[in-house]
Amino acid sequence: MIKNFTLGQYFNTASVIHKLDSRFKLVEIIALIVFIFLAPNFVGIGILSAAVLLVILLSKVPVTMYLRNLKPIIAIIILTALLNIFYVSGGTVLFSWWIFTVTSEGLLKAAFMATRIVLMILISSVLTYTTTPTELTDAIESLLSPLRFIGLGEAVHTLAMMMTIALRFIPTLTDETDKIMSAQKARGADMENGGIFKRLKALMPILIPLLFSSVRRANELAEAMDCRCYTGGKGRTRMKKLSPTFYDFIAIIFTVVICASIIFLRIF
Amino acid sequence: MQSSFIEVKNVTYKYDEDVENQVAINNVSLSIEKGSFTVILGHNGSGKSTLAKLLNGMLKPDKGRIVIDGLDTSKTENEYEIRKRLGLVFQNPDNQIICTIVEEDVAFGPENLGIEPKEIRKRVDEALSLVGMSDFAKAAPHQLSGGQKQRVALAGILAMEPECIVLDEPTAMLDPIGRKEVINAITRLNKEKNITVILITHFMEEAENADRVIIMNKGEIVADSEPLKVFSMSDVLKSSGLSLPQTTELLTLLKNGGLNVNSGIISPKGTADEIFSVISGR
Amino acid sequence: MSILKTKNLSFTYPQISSVHHATINDISFSLDSGETIGIIGHTGSGKSTLLQTLNGLIKPDSGMVFLNEKDLWENPKEIYQKRFKVGLVFQYPEYQLFEETAYKDIAYGPKNMGLSDEEIDLRINEYSALLGITEDNLNKSPFELSGGEKRRVALAGILAMEPDVLVLDEPTAGLDPIGRTMLFNAIKEYQIKTNAGVIIVSHSMEDLSKMCDKLLVLSGGEIKKFGSVKDVFLDSAELNNLGLDVPMVTRVMLELKAKGLDIRSDIFTVDEAAKEILNFFSQSL
Incomplete structure (x- = not known):
């Protein structure tokens, strides 16, 4: 579990x-x-x-x-x-x-x-x-920010954004994995017995739905970010200034x- | 004539890979006034969600024109300005919260707009209090219920201070309590903040407090009027694949049975009042 | 005869990590074959936890589950076999589809049961017909189907295991009226054919009053009420206390009664209500 x-x-x-x-x-x-x-x-x-x-x-x-x-x-x-x-x-x-x-x-x-x-x-x-993970992400973004002088400002922002989204979705995806796992077990999936090959094969009914749903989530999230006028790190301000x-x-x-x-x- | 906030003129839209060869939106015209509360009803696949994406320029009409506050959605350079004025809330609350802490997520939109930190703080606090989520400002999204998450998503749009909010089936994945919370928050925004609201849904019950109800079927508008009138058109509702609330269904049966009742009422209390007044007023 | 029975069932998650994982406490009820029980309760009332104890996905901390009068956990190694007997359809089951074709996906459960290919083919044909899944759609990838079609494929995957008990967690959530009617009809037909016991969790009091013989009200992980649909809905005060509602027509009838009309209020369907009101009207003429 x-x-x-x-x-x-x-x-x-x-x-x-x-x-x-x-x-x-x-x-x-x-x-x-x-x-x-x-x-x-x-x-x-x-x-x-x-x-x-x-x-x-x-x-x-x-x-x-x-x-x-x-x-x-x-x-x-x-x-x-x-x-x-x-x-x-x-x-x-x-x-x-x-x-x-x-x-x-x-x-x-x-x-x-x-x-x-x-x-x-x-x-x-x-x-x-x-x-908090968020504070850490902010710290890393801030500490890496001098990289903008060598043209890597957007890359640093993207990295921080990726970390944030990953942190945000880890609990959601764990929850989802759990649900899909239960659903396949209800259809007789046996993930605890058998050799390595059999167990790997038993993972497919979990990985495929998880992959599809992650792609769907990613698409929807991208749309939602668009709707909130996200255009990358340029011109962005922050509510919380580290001081x-x-x-x-x-x-x-x-x-x-x-x-x-x-x-x-x-x-x- | 007073100019309206949204002007949709003869819009047709078709998805490229549409296997059934059906147009998603067929020659739809419609205008929405500032400050109004409009509900668009339709079953799955009626074209109502496509309309939402057309309104904020995520999709461009194949034919016709959509103008939001004087800005043509088909022009890419207008995209940013349109999104500032017209916010979109989606069905799945999980997939529109971006940050790991509620208040930071609500700040995401204003941050993108390049607003001063102090002003963002003010907007975030106000938006959270308007949707009744102030107590959860520091919570992590995954600790919230569906209705709470959806209200956070609403606050995130609200903090951008748009003039109009379009909600695409915001309650479809929620339980009855969550649905009530979200609908109450939306109604309050319209009444107290005078924000133009377009609520897209397939629950007729949610249209009760609207100024105007539009019914879509097969990409076309089949009814467009005030709630009482639209809800008494039971044939149109049924042929549009909508499920009638028990109250409307009961009133329709009574009407057919010879009682002279208005069948467009949804609330149980209103229904009882109507039946009582007809029975005793005779 | 009771086909599924629970006795003093309790379960607590080792560590409550989110609102969605609720505990259950001292749950006892029984389901006869051919009978349908509806479960009402808010998110967090313990509904999903209870459902998962019924097919052995969760092993209760204490208490017992009896399937056909036999302890479900009699032999823990055989728990996999038990899950074919208690078919559990999760909420939004379309998210569990994974095979290349809808046909293969429906075959997943029966295959795990070890049925022969001929038997599997027979069952797939039977249950896809019951659910109105076309031949054409059977050969498509499940990911190409519409939401309602996916839902029916997922349900067919459970029905094809021919369980003695069918457990459904909000089977019609997000479906339009046509899809909803289709699904409910299929469930009823399956029940008539196999005499299976059915358990449905739903937020729609209207749907529950149409489908069920008995209702079980769950709150805070405990049974607050268990009885016939009529018994449960008649106690509308108790339901309101728990933040739950009776069907809309029942509320209309209660309002009318409160206004002083001498009218029945133990009515849960529209047709009955219309009949009662028209009757009352013509009598008082």
């Missing part, structure tokens, strides 16, 4: 993090992710962990929600940790068996890598929990300080 599909993970608590200008938020979070990977040692990771923890608390989104996002990648974290434990040599040998040797250096490296991944997941969760506030000012300084401290640690 795909009924429970929800789009994005926006979790509205109206916190200061939610209020940040999505353009700056996007850039700041990307910067933090980059610097998580640039952090040279545990001091750096410590600073970043503190920063991420602070942002999480400020977002007012329940911590359990963040932990939930870690679940799917536990395997990756463990694998990364194991690789580091066994393949990093140096330091004191703590344990040795057959071809495996665990060293203190290996253990430290494993913890270091695992923390990096966890931090990265947590900070990107902050972005998805506190920013930075005092909080953004603080957020920028915060990010710059964190990043600068990592650079400092790398150099000295």
